[in-house]
Amino acid sequence: MVLVLALGDLHIPHRAADLPPKFKSMLVPGKIQHIICTGNLCIKEVQDYLKTLCPDLHITRGEYDEETRYPETKTLTIGQFKLGLCHGHQVIPWGDLDSLAMLQRQLDVDILVTGHTHQFTAYKHEGGVVINPGSATGAYSSMTYDVNPSFVLMDIDGLRVVVYVYELIDGEVKVDKIDFKKTAATTHSAH
């Protein structure tokens, strides 16, 4: 059982002062094996905080990030799954699933995690899963009205991944979960 925390678009301090206290009390060091962050933290303090939760931290660049050297995209393998990470402002139209699926094919990953829209989505298609963990602070977005703070926790176990989404709605943390199974890994032959 490998726990992967996916979150992003915190926009601290431009659009939010801090993570919601209820989230902060849930995110405890030592419980999570990997953190993937879609970007727009925006300041180093947030990166330092995330590092205390888990040293294996992966971040891609959002357009407001103070650190300009984060990569535009990142891929990593966890267990049987290949994950891809990208902030998402580079994929036009923003939030369009077909365009995101194209990026997924390009990165050749089973799970693609992107942000930018501040709206949680989890979408399954033949090529795999596209997940948007939303905004962990509920930051203002020009695209989404009434943003609820949210983040995603993935439990990767063999060929199965359970995606837990935590949303703060009216002061209460609501949890939902979605199951994905991957068909046995096929080798991709080069041409």
Add this chain to the structure above:
Amino acid sequence: MIADGVEDEEKWLAAGIAGLQQNAFYMHRALDSNNLRDALKYSAQMLSELRTSRLSPHKYYELYMRAFDELRKLEVFFKEEARRGCSIVDLYELVQHAGNILPRLYLLCTVGSVYIKSKEAPAKDVLKDLVEMCRGIQHPVRGLFLRSYLAQVSRDKLPDIGSEYEGDADTVVDAVEFVLQNFTEMNKLWVRMQHQGPAREKEKREKERSELRDLVGKNLHVLSQIEGIDLDMYKDTVLPRVLEQVVNCKDEIAQYYLMDCIIQVFPDEYHLQTLDVLLGAFPQLQPAVDIKTVLSRLMERLSNYAASSADVLPEFLQVEAFAKLNNAIGKVIEAQPDMPILGVITLYSSLLTFTLHVHPDRLDYADQVLGACVNKLSSKGKLEDNKATKQIVALLSAPLDKYNDIVTALKLSNYPRVLEYLDSETNKVMATVIIQSIMKNKTRVSTADRVEALFELIKGLIKDLDGGAHDEVDEDDFKEEQNSVARLIQLLHNDDPEEMFKIICTVRKHILGGGPKRLPFTVPPLVFSSLKLVRQLQGQEENPFGEEDSTTPKKIFQLLNQIVETLCNIPAPELALQLYLQCAEAANDCDLEPVAYEFFTQAYILYEEEISDSRAQITAIHLIIGTLQRMHVFGVENRDTLTHKATGYSAKLLKKPDQCRAVYACSHLFWVDDQDNVKDGERVLLCLKRALRIANAAQQMSNAARGSAGSVTLFVEILNKYLYFFEKGNPQINVAAIQSLLELVTTEMQSDSSTPDPAADAFFASTLRYIEFQKQKGGAVGEKYEPIKA
């Protein structure tokens, strides 16, 4: 030299102990054989060891303790004797025949203890006799220990209320008298030590005095334990007599210690009721006494007393504690004009803490204290002393901690005035403390007036105060400070749009003075606060009967224009561009076409004139295209102009691959799913074809420059875009076009000159899989894809 002295002392102590033990041995033998004469003889010899002058108090104490233990056994023996019929009175007489006065008096006290216990004479008589006889020893160390012995053995025999020794003639008054007298004499001895010996040994003497102080203080302890002392007796007898001794002895060490002792030992209710008398003593003390510490501790005790229970608070009001303390402090400060500023602030700090605990609702008291502080500070000018500034920070933090609410602290009119006397560094520290308090308590600062007051307080962070060159500020620290200001701005909110607009204007006014280094931190949060307000107003119906001056989205956009503009001059063009685009989107949602167009214009101007870094250009283009793609407010002409420009920028990016990607991204500008009038299939195709041409050119360039064609990734990307629009139903994109592109990619991949690229291969493979999958789907989609041969 000193080492020798210590060694000698050790020797003498050892000798003393040896002598004591030897005589004790013989004394025991005498006790065992009921030989009173011998017992007295040897005990007297044993006690003679205490006649030494050679030991420091510390060592003398060791000797004393052993003697004490032996005397206990003697006392038991005396008790036995009394039971056996020996007359105590006679015994009392007998021991006075001892040769030397010190042993004589120790023995007398021991017998006296038994005497009182026997009740053959009133306790008060025996006690009076003993306490007076002890005057025979005037040597400070020996006298103090002797009287300490007397205090110890008499402790449980005082004629206190409810004690077995209370009688018609013996009352608590006598007990008190006895203890007071012993105390007075002991203090005199103690003070006398100060003046013994040569001046150069003064430090040593003072150290020795400090070792003995608890012997003197013990008496006050005993007094505090006497049950029969009620408030009246304390007021009328105990306190006046003690204070008299304290004041008259004119000794700094004694005065400091004893005043503190009084405060610690007697109950707080008593202090409250005798506040006048207590405070009246302070000005009479020696100037060198550290009054401020004693006063502070008094106020601390009273603060804690107030905090312990709400029931006691009326008492404070009744005795007008605040007024008295305030006056006392004023007098002390006046009497000592040279008191260092640290002392003054410490006093006011303690008084403020007291006020906050005892009168939490009396903001005027707190303000008064701050005002007095300001008065004193004004004569000293800006502070240089580090400790003093730390105390001021503590002084100013106290109301924040107590009220848990910056809003209340803002009502203290003198609060900002105290800040004026801090140097700019400390001002910043204080500002940070204030912001942290707000964040910790999640205080809502919700009116423009309060925001104004707040920003006045934290102006150390908002702008440069010294108005001139100042020391290097550490960059990380600076960032942290400004980020905390940014976070603060998030917390300034009011649900009423009018008030919120006023708040925004107030914040804007203050941050504009911050200078180019601060604006990139403070402008974005303000912009987003404003955009949130726009969204809130959007939801509300436009009121046709509304006032002329009411806040509208238009007004806010005008303000936003000005705010973002400030970033252009810094320069911070990328940030400004991003913010302009955010505003454009918000204007779009409000259906304000000219406003949205204006924002786009500003963004474009920035792109053309200020953004020259390639990476920055790519990000900017993505944002421009992404934003423009979502605009529904533009009419055909405006949209065309903006789109044309965007595609133009895309084609002019430096690197061919970047050009290619930006151009095919532009294809989405001509086809928007949820806007039926934006589905121009032809122009989509034109864009994709242009992208193809660029990709081709990139291949050729690569061939020419490096001798091998570059990766086919771009072709695969464009292929995917073809599939995208094919699926969406763009009539211009047909199977033939897709088929030829497929062949193109396959050819390129198999060609010798191409660089093997596993990523591109995988991409192509997954694209083919996708096509297969769509075919498998069946239905309309399956039909569409069927003719495509992979």
